[in-house]
Each structure stands twice: as structure tokens, then as C-alpha cells.
Amino acid sequence: MLARNRFLLLVVVGGAALAILSLSLQFLNLIPTTPIVEERPFHAADGGIGVAVGKSRKRVFPHPHTQEPNPIFEAYGYCNIPNRTEQAWEGHSPADYKLLSVHVMIRHGDRYPLYSIPKTKRPAIDCTLSTSRKPSHPLLDSFIHHMGLGGRGHWESPLGSVPRLPSHSACEMGELTQTGVVQHLRNGQLLHHAYKQHSLFPSDWAPRQIWVETTGKSRTLQSGLAFLYGFLPDFDWTKLTVRHQWSTLFCSSACDCPARNRYLEEEQRRQYQLRAADTELERTYMDMARTLGLPTRQLRAANPIDSLLCHLCHGLSFPCVPIGDSGAGGCLTMEQFAVIRRQQLDDEVDRRRAGLYHKYAILAMYPYLNRTAAKMERIAKSIEAGREPRSGGEEVFTLSSAHDVTVAPLLSALGLEEARFPRFAARIVFELWKSPPTIQGQVKKRGGKGEKSKAKYGETFIRVLYNGEDVTFHTSFCRPHDRHVSQPLCPLKNFLSFVRRDMFSVVNATSYKEACYRRPG
Incomplete structure (x- = not known):
């Protein structure tokens, strides 16, 4: 009886110890868990189909072994409507690790369509900014004022002539909306809180420490500025150079x-x-064209999904046309929209199967990845040499404001091909970390006194996050890495080796030059 009681006591104590260890590991982010995202239920734009979301786990990878994805649900995820609280894993690391640098690539926020559907009214959206209109943000008013001081900054040509704020009461094609501004104010503020405790750079940061770059489109420039303001409120314009x-x-x-x-x-x-082989898609385009009184070819050329997504994301009814003598007329429907979205999801699956896009992505994103790797390596080498990065000497924060055609190939090049297509205001974050110094050797006796050997400077590691979720060990360069609880991060050398050589194995080459210029045969 006594032995059995002792056994039961050991079981209880052991279980409690394991529970405490598990909670501790999750707190240190050694066991990856997906943060909770609270979302409000939404309704279909035309009142036909709605999907209640409630509380759900945010995933950047579709959940395996489940039913086919719901095209409407996926579309709302693409909208990235800023009506939810979000917790993310940026800035999380084991205890005593030091954050050395952060490199962020974002997709611009919500925008007005690039195409219009013939014979229909354009979506009625106001692209001016107003704190009295939803969605809004506590920083919006001060952001608007701060952008008015942008003449003090330094702008590479032609960015100086690009407006720093969206300003049309009737949005122009491709213009950033207030929703897009709010999305990136939230993104920047989220990272501000994530990195605040790490003292990434001092309050009197030097101009060289922050690198901001963008394409020449107003929506990427404005998205980048909104993100930067959320991340670094009331930043000093005179220290900032925005590069093109x-x-x-x-x-x-x-x-x-x-x-x-x-x-x-x-x-x-x-x-x-x-x-062309999708008969359901072809029938749907024919039905839509018949409703609008258009040739099917003309409707296809208008890329109607772009405008329909805008209607969906902004809660607007789908376009309608009056019924004419020919019998044409009526409204485009959610069912038609769902067919086009379903085909897009099918295309993503077939794209991964074919592998052509991945080869394109490797060559497309090598220059960006190589620049990022070089920046990280410079900081890492200074650490290995036993010196801290000199004040104002290296870029510790890089922001690249880009498009879906930038972020999508970057995901593929990193081996994150299962990740969801970049939503509005998507973000990819690269973090460089240094482990605590370790003591090499035992205490030595010299002259009767104990003397410790010199400390070995900490090693450097990389984390990769997509929309706040740690995806490091899904990447090509860290997926095969043996992950231990004692060392849960991915060595920087894995990333450097991948960028300098390993990534080109997909195209049977060992360098960017060889991969680009070798004749097909």
C-alpha cells in the first residue's frame, strides 16, 4: 500500500512538473503556439452568403487534412479588415537573447481597384482621411499632421513628388484607402510594442540605423509611412531618407x-x-457577361475579381445594371464571385505542383535576400570579433514597402509555398538574435587562485515571421535543422549558406549568375 501511494505521488508530481515546463517553454516561445485572433462576425456583401468567424486561431498556413477551403472565407481573410485584436510573435525569444536587427517587407494596405467593370458604377469609396470615419486609429490624427512636415525629410527621386497621404474624395484607381492606412498604423504599432523592451535603437537614433525603401506607387509609399509612424511615432523627418x-x-x-x-x-x-480548362469558370464568366450585356472576352479583360474584392472588403453590394429590352441586366452575385475565387485557390495548388513559379521566385528574390543576408552578416561579424555594433554604424531596422508580386515570390523563395497568398498589409519579418555569452572551460588554478577562462561571444540566429506567426522552421534553410529545446532558434549560417549557394540547387546551379545566364538545353 505504501509503495502504491508513493508511486501515485510521483505520478502527480511528475505531471505537475511537465505542465509547468510546458507553460514555461510556451512563454519563451520555445514551443511554437499560434496566437489567438478575435474577429467579429461578418456578413456577405449582397446579403446572400455570410460566414461567422468569432474567435479563431490565425493561421498563415491552411490547416491540413480538413475540408476544402471556403472561397468566401478566404476572401475575407485577404481583406484583412482591421476590426480585430491581434497578438503576434515578433520580439519573442529565449531569455537573455539580444535582438540585433529587424528587416521587414510589407505589402501595401487596402486599395481601390486597379480595374473597373464595364457598364457598372465604380465603388463609392472616399479616400480622404478622417478620424470620424471607420475604420480609424488613435494615431490617425497625429499621423495626418506629421505627414504635413514631410518636406523636412530626404526623398530619392521621384518620391518627392508622390503624395504622402491619399487625398481624393472619390478614390482614384489603385489609391490607398483609409482602411489601408489604418492597417499599417496597426502593423507598425504592433511591432513598436513587440520590440520596445529590446531597445533595438536609442531614442537619438542615427540616420544610418533606419533604412526605408519603396516603389514609386503612392500606395506603397503611403503604406510604408503609415507603418513607420506606427512603429516610430513622431519620428524625426530630418534623419529619414526614403529610397526608391x-x-x-x-x-x-x-x-x-x-x-x-x-x-x-x-x-x-x-x-x-x-x-481555359475550367468549364465552371467559363460558364460563370458567360453568365456575368450576359448580365452586364458584354462580350465574355471584354469582361475577362476587365479582371472583375479585383473590383468585386473591393466591394466585398468594404461591405458594398455587388454591381448591378438595369434590365434592358434585350433581357440583359441584374446584379453580379456572391456565387459567381465564389467560383472565381475557387479557381484562384485551385491555381495556387497547381502552381506548387508545377514548380515553375518556385524557380521564378528563387531568381526573382535573390537580390533582396542577398542584401538582407549581407546586412545581417556585417552585424554578426562585428559580434564575433568581440565588439558591439558601433553606434549609428549599421542598419538595425529595414522597411521595404512592396506589392503582392513582391511578397508572394519572397514566400516561395523561402520555401513557404504552403503559406496563404499575401493579404492586404501582409508582412514578413526577419529578426537577427544573439545568444548569451558562454563560458568555455573550467575554473583553472593559477598561482593558488581560481581563474575562469574567457567568455565566448554569443552566436547569431535568425527568425522569420509571416503575419505575426513564427515560420522559421518551415523555411527551406531551417526545415531540416535539428531543433533542440536548449537551442530553439535557427543559426544565421543556415540562412547565409542558403542565400549564397543552396537556393540555386532548384535550378541546377550554384550561383545567381550561372542560374540567370546559362542557356536552356
Whole structure:
């Protein structure tokens, strides 16, 4: 009896110890858990279909072994409506690790459509900014005022002539909306709180420590400024230089790559063939064209999904046309929208199967990844040499404000091909961390006194996060890494090796130059 009681006591104590250990590991983010996101229920734009969300777990990867994705639900996720509280894993690390640098790429926020559907009214959306209109943000008013001081900043041509705020009461095509501004004020503020305790840079930061770059489109420039203001409220304009990237691939002076263009052409042919073979999609376009009184080819060319997504994201009824003598007329429907979205989801699956897009992405995003790796390596080498990065010497925060055609290939190049297509205001974050110093050797006796050997400077590690979720061990360079509780992060050397050599194995090459210029055969 006594032995059995002792056994039961050991079981209870052991279970309690494991529970405490599990909670401790989750607190230190050693066991990845997905943060909770609270969302409000939403309703379909035309009142036909609605999906109640309630509290759910935010996932950047579709959940495996479940039913087929709901195209309408997926579309609302793409909208990224800023009506929810969000907790993210940026800035989390094991105890005593030091954050050395952060590199962020964002997709611009919600925008007005780039295309209009013929014979229909354009969505009635006001692109001026007002704190009295929803969605809003506590920083919106001060952000508007601060943008008025932007003349004090430094702008690479042609950015100085691009408006710093959206300003049209009737939105222009592709213009950033107030929703898009609020999305990035929230993003920036989220990272402000995440990194505040890490003292990433001092209050008197030097101009060289912050690097901001954007394409020449107003929606990317304005998104970047909104993000930066949320991250660094009332920043000093005189210290800021906003740099221009002429290519959406952010490839700077390394954009010439014939092989990349060939892979893209092959990928576009695959897309076309998949759409052409989809009989349900073709019937849907014919029905929509009949409703609007248009040739089917003209409707396809108008890319109606772009405008319909805008209606959905802003809670507007889908477009209608009056019924005419020919019998044409009526409204576009949620069912038609769902068919087009379903085909887009099918295309993502087929794209991964074919592998052409991944090859394109590797070559498209190498220049950006190589620049990011070089920045991290410079800081890491200074650490290995036993010196802290000199004040104002290296970039510790980089912000690249981009497009879906930038973020999507970056995800693919990193091996995150299962990740969801970049929503409005999507973000990818690279963090560089240093582990605490370790003592090498035992206490030595010298002259009768104990003397410790010198401390080894901490090693450097990388984390990759997508929309707040730690995806480091889903990447190509860290997926095979043996992850231990004693060392739960991914060594920076894995990333450097991947960028400098390993990533080109997909295209049977060992360097960017070889991959780009080798003749097909």
C-alpha cells in the first residue's frame, strides 16, 4: 500500500512538473503556439452568403487534412479588415537573447481597384482621411499632421513628388484607402510594442540605423509611412531618407536575369491553360457577361475579381445594371464571385505542383535576400570579433514597402509555398538574435587562485515571421535543422549558406549568375 501511494505521488508530481515546463517553454516561445485572433462576425456583401468567424486561431498556413477551403472565407481573410485584436510573435525569444536587427517587407494596405467593370458604377469609396470615419486609429490624427512636415525629410527621386497621404474624395484607381492606412498604423504599432523592451535603437537614433525603401506607387509609399509612424511615432523627418526601388522585385542593380523571365513566361502559360480548362469558370464568366450585356472576352479583360474584392472588403453590394429590352441586366452575385475565387485557390495548388513559379521566385528574390543576408552578416561579424555594433554604424531596422508580386515570390523563395497568398498589409519579418555569452572551460588554478577562462561571444540566429506567426522552421534553410529545446532558434549560417549557394540547387546551379545566364538545353 505504501509503495502504491508513493508511486501515485510521483505520478502527480511528475505531471505537475511537465505542465509547468510546458507553460514555461510556451512563454519563451520555445514551443511554437499560434496566437489567438478575435474577429467579429461578418456578413456577405449582397446579403446572400455570410460566414461567422468569432474567435479563431490565425493561421498563415491552411490547416491540413480538413475540408476544402471556403472561397468566401478566404476572401475575407485577404481583406484583412482591421476590426480585430491581434497578438503576434515578433520580439519573442529565449531569455537573455539580444535582438540585433529587424528587416521587414510589407505589402501595401487596402486599395481601390486597379480595374473597373464595364457598364457598372465604380465603388463609392472616399479616400480622404478622417478620424470620424471607420475604420480609424488613435494615431490617425497625429499621423495626418506629421505627414504635413514631410518636406523636412530626404526623398530619392521621384518620391518627392508622390503624395504622402491619399487625398481624393472619390478614390482614384489603385489609391490607398483609409482602411489601408489604418492597417499599417496597426502593423507598425504592433511591432513598436513587440520590440520596445529590446531597445533595438536609442531614442537619438542615427540616420544610418533606419533604412526605408519603396516603389514609386503612392500606395506603397503611403503604406510604408503609415507603418513607420506606427512603429516610430513622431519620428524625426530630418534623419529619414526614403529610397526608391524602381522594380517591384527590389532587385536594385541586379535585376537582369533572362532565366527568371523565361520561368515567368512558362508559369503564365500554365495559369492560362488551367483557367481555359475550367468549364465552371467559363460558364460563370458567360453568365456575368450576359448580365452586364458584354462580350465574355471584354469582361475577362476587365479582371472583375479585383473590383468585386473591393466591394466585398468594404461591405458594398455587388454591381448591378438595369434590365434592358434585350433581357440583359441584374446584379453580379456572391456565387459567381465564389467560383472565381475557387479557381484562384485551385491555381495556387497547381502552381506548387508545377514548380515553375518556385524557380521564378528563387531568381526573382535573390537580390533582396542577398542584401538582407549581407546586412545581417556585417552585424554578426562585428559580434564575433568581440565588439558591439558601433553606434549609428549599421542598419538595425529595414522597411521595404512592396506589392503582392513582391511578397508572394519572397514566400516561395523561402520555401513557404504552403503559406496563404499575401493579404492586404501582409508582412514578413526577419529578426537577427544573439545568444548569451558562454563560458568555455573550467575554473583553472593559477598561482593558488581560481581563474575562469574567457567568455565566448554569443552566436547569431535568425527568425522569420509571416503575419505575426513564427515560420522559421518551415523555411527551406531551417526545415531540416535539428531543433533542440536548449537551442530553439535557427543559426544565421543556415540562412547565409542558403542565400549564397543552396537556393540555386532548384535550378541546377550554384550561383545567381550561372542560374540567370546559362542557356536552356
